[in-house]
Amino acid sequence: MLPISKIQEGDIFQQKYPFELLMWLVLEVEKEVVKVQAFDLKGEYVGRPKWLKNTNSLFSEDNLIMREDGTFLYK
Numbered sequence: 001m002l003p004i005s006k007i008q009e010g011d012i013f014q015q016k017y018p019f020e021l022l023m024w025l026v027l028e029v030e031k032e033v034v035k036v037q038a039f040d041l042k043g044e045y046v047g048r049p050k051w052l053k054n055t056n057s058l059f060s061e062d063n064l065i066m067r068e069d070g071t072f073l074y075k
Contacts, residue, residue, distance in 0.1 A: 004054045007034055010068025013058050
């Protein structure tokens with residue numbers, strides 16, 4: 001898991017199979033929680049934003065695909 005200090009607003013995370021069809025945009029970062037919005041490969045939002053603890057498996061170095069500055073990190 002990434003420490004909360006390394007998660008930034010605008011970062012995009014994507015889990016591996018079987019969840020690779022959704023990406024997660026970081027909207028807000030609080031002390032121990034992160035507000036994210038899911039969107040699909042077409043760029044359309046899926047559901048409502050939700051708060052997740054930064055210990056969620058989504059927030060790992062391997063799942064981080066784009067930084068808030070537009071740096072593409074996909075592996």
